[in-house]
Amino acid sequence: MHTLSQLRAGKLAGIKRLDLSCGLTSFPVEILSLADSLEILNLSGNALSSLPDSLSKLHKLRVIFCSDNHFTELPEALGQCQQLEMVGFKANKINHVPAKSLAKKLRWLILTDNKISDLPREIGLCLNLQKVMLSGNQLQSLPIEMAACKRLELLRISANSLIKLPEWLLSMPRLAWLAFAGNPFSDAEEASTLQTITEIDWSSLKLGQTLGEGASGVIYRANHLLNGLGSDVAVKVFKGVVTSDGLPRSEKAASIVVGAHSGLIPVLAEISNHPENASGLVMSLIPESFINLAQPPSLESCTRDIYATERTFTLEKVLNILLSIASVAKHLHEKGVMHGDLYAHNILWNEKNDSLLGDFGAASFLPLHNKYLAENIQRIEVRAFACLLEELLHLCDASPEMQHVFDAMTALQNNCTQTEVSQRPLFIEIQSILMILNTKIKCKDMKSSGQC
Numbered sequence: 313m314h315t316l317s318q319l320r321a322g323k324l325a326g327i328k329r330l331d332l333s334c335g336l337t338s339f340p341v342e343i344l345s346l347a348d349s350l351e352i353l354n355l356s357g358n359a360l361s362s363l364p365d366s367l368s369k370l371h372k373l374r375v376i377f378c379s380d381n382h383f384t385e386l387p388e389a390l391g392q393c394q395q396l397e398m399v400g401f402k403a404n405k406i407n408h409v410p411a412k413s414l415a416k417k418l419r420w421l422i423l424t425d426n427k428i429s430d431l432p433r434e435i436g437l438c439l440n441l442q443k444v445m446l447s448g449n450q451l452q453s454l455p456i457e458m459a460a461c462k463r464l465e466l467l468r469i470s471a472n473s474l475i476k477l478p479e480w481l482l483s484m485p486r487l488a489w490l491a492f493a494g495n496p497f498s499d500a501e502e503a504s505t506l507q508t509i510t511e512i513d514w515s516s517l518k519l520g521q522t523l524g525e526g527a528s529g530v531i532y533r534a535n536h537l538l539n540g541l542g543s544d545v546a547v548k549v550f551k552g553v554v555t556s557d558g559l560p561r562s563e564k565a566a567s568i569v570v571g572a573h574s575g576l577i578p579v580l581a582e583i584s585n586h587p588e589n590a591s592g593l594v595m596s597l598i599p600e601s602f603i604n605l606a607q608p609p610s611l612e613s614c615t616r617d618i619y620a621t622e623r624t625f626t627l628e629k630v631l632n633i634l635l636s637i638a639s640v641a642k643h644l645h646e647k648g649v650m651h652g653d654l655y656a657h658n659i660l661w662n663e664k665n666d667s668l669l670g671d672f673g674a675a676s677f678l679p680l681h682n683k684y685l686a687e688n689i690q691r692i693e694v695r696a697f698a699c700l701l702e703e704l705l706h707l708c709d710a711s712p713e714m715q716h717v718f719d720a721m722t723a724l725q726n727n728c729t730q731t732e733v734s735q736r737p738l739f740i741e742i743q744s745i746l747m748i749l750n751t752k753i754k755c756k757d758m759k760s761s762g763q764c
Contacts, residue, residue, distance in 0.1 A: 318341060325349075328468045344369050352611070357378050366393035375611055379403050379422075386413040386423070398611060400424070402556070412439055420614055424468070425447050427553045436460040442614050447471050447491065448554030454478050462486065465615045468674065470494045470558030477679075482688045485731040488696040489615075490689070491652040491674035493562035502562060503679035505569040505648055510618035512536065512594050517547060517583070528563055528673045533597065545580065549592040551627075555610035557653065558675035562573070564591060565576040566675035570647045573638035575670055577660075598660060598705050601666065605633070606656035606703075617656045617703065625708045627718060628753050629665050634701060634721075635746045636667040641697060642739035654696040656703060691736040698728035717749050 313331050318324050319342045329352040330343065336358035343353070347369050356379040366580055367373075367389040374395050379402035386409045396415035399422065406426040411434035411685060418438045425448035435441075436457025443466045451472040458464070459480035463486055472493035481487060520533040529550040536543050550560035557563075567579050579594040586592065606617035625633075637659065644651055652674030660668040678686045702725050710718035722746055730736050737745075 314370050319343065322393050324682065328352065330354065331535065335698050336360055338362075339364050341366075341369075347371060351375065353377070353495075363387040363389045367387050369396070370573050371395065376396065376400070377490065380432060381603070384408070384527070385410060388412040391415050403446075419443065420611075421445065422556070428760060429473075431455055431458075433457045437624045439463065439724075441468065442486075443467070445557050447494075447556060459483070465489065467491075468557055470562065470674070470676070471552075471554050477685070477689075480663070482685075482692075482733055484692075485733070486695070487692050489653060489655070490692050490697055491558050491676055493566075493676040494559040498677050498679075501679055502565055505677060506565055509568055509579070511584040512581040514583050514586045517545075517594070526671065526673065527551075527557060528560045529565055529592070534594075536594065541545075544579075544594045544597045546597045547583065548595065549586070549590050549593060552590060555673055558676075559660070560591070560673075563672045563675060563677050566672045566677070567593060570644055570672075572651050573643045574639055575636045575667060575669055577670055598668065599662070601662040601664075602660040602666070603662070604657055605659040605661045605667075608655070608657045616699070619656070619707060623707055625704060627708050627710050628750075629715055630704045631717075631746060631750045631753060632665045633659070633661065633667050633720075635743065635750060636745055637669060637700065638739055638743045639696065640669045641693060642743055645693075646676065650676045650677050650689060650693050651696075652676055652693070654693055654700065656700055659700075666673060687738060688733055690738055691733050694736045694742070695733075695737065697739075697742065698725050701725045701728065714753065714764060717752055720745075720749055 313333060314324060316334055326349045328349055328351060330396055331354040333356060344366060347604060350370050352375040352729040353373060354377040356377045358381050360378060361382040372395060373393050375398040377400040379400055381404050383401060386401060386406055388410050391397060391412045391414055392608050393415055395722050397417050398420040402422050402424040404426055409428060409431055411432040414434060417440055419440050420443040422445045424445050427449060428449040432454045435455055438461060441461040447466040447470040449472050451474060462485055464484055466489040468491045470491045472496040474497055477492060477498045477692060495726040516537050518535040523531045523546060529548050531546055531548045534545050536545050536760060550564060552560055560761050566614060569580045572578060577598060578597060578603040579593055581594040583592040602627055606619045609616055610618055653671060661669060678689055680686050705721060728736055
């Protein structure tokens with residue numbers, strides 16, 4: 313984190329990224345002196361309510377974060393920044409998004425947790441849009457003009473006031489990650505899935521180290537005391553606020569309703585009698601041998617995960633991972649849940665090639681009463697699976713004798729990314745194809761061809 317005194321003393325000349333969080337109530341004009349170098353400006357956690365028209369002088373500015381401030385409208389000055397691609401104004405008090413505030417090169421827009429009731433039709437002119445995060449607002453509809461944003465891949469519209477899912481979303485050719493729980497049109501589906509499970513009293517849990525923290529909650533290692541004996545578990549305590557993906561309430565409901573599957577982290581119980589009335593889940597403790605298959609997207613990659621540079625897989629390992637995840641996705645959809653965040657960074661994996669799909673923060677509930685709608689929503693998630701398939705294929709080399717299997721997987725990936733959403737296969741077909749290909753690989757290693 314930088315300081316205002318450093319900025320004013322000229323000690324930050326030439327920097328590409330500036331982070332200032334020091335109770336600012338007005339935009340420091342000294343920032344403009346960084347015009348020839350500044351690409352990322354982070355003014356989150358201040359008390360700002362406006363930006364100057366002179367912001368456009370930052371002619372190299374690509375990214376701006378102004379979350380947790382006092383803005384009531386998205387500043388029009390943003391629209392004059394010619395290189396601006398990413399705008400983050402989460403957790404302000406924004407109730408108005410002027411058409412002039414939308415930069416021409418905008419790729420990534422974050423307006424989570426504000427008071428926005430409508431968006432300007434001109435958002436449809438932002439043809440580079442890939443990622444739009446609007447959860448936790450008061451939207452009753454989305455402009456149909458957004459259908460022109462054909463590059464849109466991730467959309468978060470959970471926790472709004474939408475009375476129906478916009479039909480044009482089902483024709484978006486690249487949309488892969490969609491979250492819409494917590495809206496009037498989906499609340500009935502969510503309520504119908506609610507199930508009761510075993511409760512564990514908070515007083516019987518002894519919390520240990522923090523295992524991780526996400527947007528929706530904190531995960532702890534814990535000891536559950538039973539009859540004087542202790543058993544190690546993982547405990548997720550929800551924060552109870554709107555996240556970038558949606559509502560913790562929906563995440564909890566989805567985690568419970570999907571039930572048991574070998575590719576999911578087992579949910580054992582929900583907690584009761586928390587001293588601060590927080591809700592939470594008790595889950596199996598995953599061995600430390602499991603790691604995240606990849607890291608989340610960067611500012612540059614936008615929607616695509618980042619893999620370790622040394623990471624490689626055999627074709628057999630890739631197939632095993634994909635089979636596991638396809639099986640999980642098929643199971644979720646049959647239970648009426650769409651994961652919404654099917655990414656490698658949400659997959660836990662170990663060297664034995666076991667895979668677990670986690671993080672239900674973006675989960676939504678399928679309208680199972682409408683087969684056409686439900687299946688085409690599922691096919692949006694099929695494209696997310698195709699992205700995973702493509703990434704893993706890039707990390708493996710097929711031997712000449714297995715090239716036909718590699719080619720078949722490439723063909724499957726192409727089939728799962730068809731521009732016409734309704735033409736994509738469902739996961740039951742995807743799983744079947746992968747099982748056949750897996751058999752072919754196993755047959756190669758068998759000495760007796762009569763067994764194949």
